[in-house]
Amino acid sequence: MSxxxxxxxxxxxxxxxxxxxKDAKVHVLTHGLxxxxxxxxxxxxxxxxxxxxxxxxxxxxxxxxxxxxTIPYSADEIDAACNGxxxxxxxxxxxxxxxxxxxxxxxxxxxxxNRINLAIAIWQWPSYFDPEQRMKGIRLDIAEYRRPDPRxxxxxxxxxxxxxxxxISKHAAEAKGYADALMLxxxxxxxxxxxxxxxxxxxxxxxxxxxxxxxDGITRRTVIExxxxxxxxxxxxAIQPEELSGFTEAFLCGTAAEVTPIAEIGPYxxxxxxxxxxxxxDYMAEVQPKRMAAE
Ligand SMILES: Cc1ncc(COP(=O)(O)O)c(C=O)c1O
Numbered sequence: 001m002s003x004x005x006x007x008x009x010x011x012x013x014x015x016x017x018x019x020x021x022k023d024a025k026v027h028v029l030t031h032g033l034x035x036x037x038x039x040x041x042x043x044x045x046x047x048x049x050x051x052x053x054x055x056x057x058x059x060x061x062x063x064x065x066x067x068x069x070t071i072p073y074s075a076d077e078i079d080a081a082c083n084g085x086x087x088x089x090x091x092x093x094x095x096x097x098x099x100x101x102x103x104x105x106x107x108x109x110x111x112x113x114n115r116i117n118l119a120i121a122i123w124q125w126p127s128y129f130d131p132e133q134r135m136k137g138i139r140l141d142i143a144e145y146r147r148p149d150p151r152x153x154x155x156x157x158x159x160x161x162x163x164x165x166x167x168i169s170k171h172a173a174e175a176k177g178y179a180d181a182l183m184l185x186x187x188x189x190x191x192x193x194x195x196x197x198x199x200x201x202x203x204x205x206x207x208x209x210x211x212x213x214x215x216d217g218i219t220r221r222t223v224i225e226x227x228x229x230x231x232x233x234x235x236x237x238a239i240q241p242e243e244l245s246g247f248t249e250a251f252l253c254g255t256a257a258e259v260t261p262i263a264e265i266g267p268y269x270x271x272x273x274x275x276x277x278x279x280x281x282d283y284m285a286e287v288q289p290k291r292m293a294a295e
Contacts, residue, residue, distance in 0.1 A: 003131075006022065006025075007021075010122075010123075013023035013082075013085045013211045014117075014119040018088060019261065021121075024121070026101075026103075026104075026117075029104050029107055030102075031101070031104065031107065031111045034107070035102075036140075036160050036161030037067060038101035038160040039063035039064050039100045040098060040100070040157060040158060041059065041063075042097060043082070043095070043255060044095055044096065044255050044287070045094045047092055047093070047289045052218050053079050055218050055289070057079050061075060061159070062156075063205075064100050064116070064157075065233075066154045067154060069100070070116065071100045071116055073116070082098065086122055092124050093137050094123060094125070095122065095125035096122050098119070099160075101117050102279060103115040104116050127258075129257065135177065135261060135280075136263060137261040137262050137263025137270060137271075137272045138178065138180055138260055138261070138262055138265070139179055139262075139263055139264040140178055140251070140264060141176055141181045141182070142265065143165075143169035143170050143173070143184065143250075143265060144181065145165035146183060146185055146186050147184070147192070147216050148213065149213060150213050152186070153216075158215060165183075167194070168183070169194050170194040170195075172239055173197050176239025180195075182198060186213065189219055189238050189240060190239040190241055190243075191214045192211075195254055196219075196256070196260070197214075197220040197253050197254060198250065198262075199223065199253060201219075201229075201276065204233070205233040206224075206227050206233065206275070207235045207247065208234070208235070208239075209237070209239050216256075217253065217259075218292075219254050219255055219259075220254075222251055222286060223259065223279055224236070225255070226283060244265055244266075247270065248271065249270055249273045249275055249276045250270040251280075258280075259280045262288070
């Protein structure tokens with residue numbers, strides 16, 4: 001059995017200090033645990049550099065702001081903490097998880113005076129999906145839960161509470177033998193997977209849903225830029241589930257998932273093709289740290 005996440009070796013950055021991994025604990029009476037007043041990020045380091053670190057840090061700070069709290073560190077301090085920890089952990093390629101949460105000073109829905117904590121953990125997380133299956137295309141179920149109306153939940157934040165329906169949906173999909181689930185939104189339009197954004201290809205053009213009620217992924221924005229660099233037409237628009245039968249290729253993208261081809265979504269079939277493969281390769285090239293020409 002693999003080592004549980006609270007028993008791994010190394011250090012965690014916890015409220016300004018590097019502490020031993022096993023000592024980075026919270027009390028059971030923590031507001032973030034009871035009321036989901038927590039926001040987090042998922043970042044990846046490649047070749048010793050965290051890809052788009054500042055964008056992730058800014059989204060973390062903004063996620064906290066949306067939940068009504070101010071993370072008590074500047075973006076420069078958070079970036080330095082992530083980079084410092086990566087160096088201490090000694091990894092070149094790794095996953096970086098900053099999390100901010102309301103502490104234990106009071107217990108109840110209102111928590112105006114609770115401390116805002118910040119911790120950062122870094123570990124090695126190779127492939128989000130089974131590497132064997134990945135390039136053949138993964139199989140997705142269609143989830144029962146839908147991404148909520150932005151008037152119902154703070155959908156622009158990467159808030160822990162929003163992942164409740166993702167875990168339920170992913171577990172339900174896995175129980176049926178699927179790798180993940182595609183979620184529709186509150187209107188019934190195609191939204192995203194449980195931890196990644198979704199793209200489609202038709203007649204050489206790219207189509208992806210408008211992120212008006214789900215996370216506008218940093219990988220998503222990178223892939224759009226890469227596709228445009230290749231001269232591909234990119235259509236960001238509302239996509240109806242009935243349209244899935246008309247797309248030839250489909251893929252997921254996210255920090256953890258990177259670019260992952262899709263073979264099935266419910267009754268619909270896709271063949272990972274030239275455009276998907278090109279974007280898989282372009283993304284892997286893009287995330288590598290840029291070396292100075294003189295080096
Ligand atoms: C629900 C959800 N959507 C989309 C994404 C992709 O976001 P990003 O590319 O910024 O990692 C993630 C990954 O964190 C996610 O959890």
